[in-house]
Amino acid sequence: MLQEIGTIQTSFDTDLKSISSVQDLEGIKSKYLGKTGLIPQLYKQLGRLSPEEKKEIGSKLNDLRHKAQTGLSEALIAFEEKIFLEKSRKNMVDMTLPLPKAAYGGRHPITQTMEYLIELLAQMGFDVGEGPELEHEDFNFTYLNIPEHHPARDDHDTFYIQKPWLLRTHTSPVQIHYMKKYTELPIQMIAPGRVYRADDDATHSPMFHQIEGLWVDKGIHFGHLKAMIKAFLQEIFEMDQVRFRPSFFPFTEPSAEVDIGCVFCNGRGCRVCKQTGWLEVMGSGLVHPKVLQYGGVEDPAVSGLAFGLGVERLTMLLFRIPDMRMLFDNDPRVLTKAARHRHFPHIREDA
Numbered sequence: 001m002l003q004e005i006g007t008i009q010t011s012f013d014t015d016l017k018s019i020s021s022v023q024d025l026e027g028i029k030s031k032y033l034g035k036t037g038l039i040p041q042l043y044k045q046l047g048r049l050s051p052e053e054k055k056e057i058g059s060k061l062n063d064l065r066h067k068a069q070t071g072l073s074e075a076l077i078a079f080e081e082k083i084f085l086e087k088s089r090k091n092m093v094d095m096t097l098p099l100p101k102a103a104y105g106g107r108h109p110i111t112q113t114m115e116y117l118i119e120l121l122a123q124m125g126f127d128v129g130e131g132p133e134l135e136h137e138d139f140n141f142t143y144l145n146i147p148e149h150h151p152a153r154d155d156h157d158t159f160y161i162q163k164p165w166l167l168r169t170h171t172s173p174v175q176i177h178y179m180k181k182y183t184e185l186p187i188q189m190i191a192p193g194r195v196y197r198a199d200d201d202a203t204h205s206p207m208f209h210q211i212e213g214l215w216v217d218k219g220i221h222f223g224h225l226k227a228m229i230k231a232f233l234q235e236i237f238e239m240d241q242v243r244f245r246p247s248f249f250p251f252t253e254p255s256a257e258v259d260i261g262c263v264f265c266n267g268r269g270c271r272v273c274k275q276t277g278w279l280e281v282m283g284s285g286l287v288h289p290k291v292l293q294y295g296g297v298e299d300p301a302v303s304g305l306a307f308g309l310g311v312e313r314l315t316m317l318l319f320r321i322p323d324m325r326m327l328f329d330n331d332p333r334v335l336t337k338a339a340r341h342r343h344f345p346h347i348r349e350d351a
């Protein structure tokens with residue numbers, strides 16, 4: 001029997017070394033300590049022994065059972081520890097790794113451009129006027145000298161909500177709202193805001209931003225217009241190349257498109273300026289007398305100048321963004337781009 005105890009002890013040790021799962025441990029437990037296990041069976045044989053043998057072998061058997069019990073519970077603990085370590089090694093965080101760069105939020109390039117232009121024009125004496133984006137067609141067209149059946153109405157690709165209500169196609173209606181509301185001269189206002197047209201390609205977006213300007217006073221003439229716009233553009237682009245091209249708008253007479261020397265090639269000619277060396281940046285003119293009348297200005301000695309610019313266009317020039325749609329894609333590379341301009345807040349380009 002002593003030999004049997006030794007054999008069981010050896011085979012138990014071997015079995016315990018070969019475990020690879022908790023199930024293996026359960027198997028060993030029932031093999032050696034279960035009701036019909038090897039050790040309980042040995043206890044059953046004790047009855048046949050003499051009292052002396054019983055004492056000696058009984059104590060050896062107790063030792064074996066104790067060793068088996070502690071061996072199993074230690075193995076279980078060791079096994080769980082091993083699993084735990086393996087798991088944590090898999091999920092381990094290397095505290096010495098450099099952190100990923102944090103993404104910094106910032107104001108949209110259009111917003112930055114808009115705020116900059118508003119501030120600049122405010123310094124030139126302009127007050128900020130506002131008007132509704134849902135506009136009556138009389139304000140959007142008729143009062144701006146675009147009567148019904150005028151081809152300019154079709155040019156605008158208007159979003160009608162329900163005739164006569166539409167989404168304003170330009171910020172010019174604010175001129176009328178402002179003149180009707182503030183009658184005291186001089187009237188000097190800008191109207192920044194969103195406008196809408198059914199148009200969508202590389203240079204057009206169905207929603208875009210304009211800034212409208214209006215200056216009404218006694219004796220305003222084209223010289224004022226030229227001087228004011230030249231000063232404005234020189235301040236933004238730091239260059240002398242500004243030219244006025246005769247043009248047509250229903251609400252101004254005479255009218256002029258304003259070009260600046262191409263900021264991409266300094267006037268030498270490139271893809272952006274279509275090799276002309278010039279970039280069109282705004283429209284302008286002297287306010288048409290009919291528009292003044294619609295705004296309630298009756299005195300024939302009073303005249304006005306007006307201008308309008310597309311904020312997206314200027315944003316693209318200041319931020320060197322080649323496609324207008326990029327301004328609305330929410331791509332962080334565009335949103336964190338810094339303007340090449342001394343007046344713009346510095347935004348970390350590497351953020």
Ligand SMILES: [Zn+2]
Binds near residue numbers: 266267273274
């Ligand atoms: Zn160019």
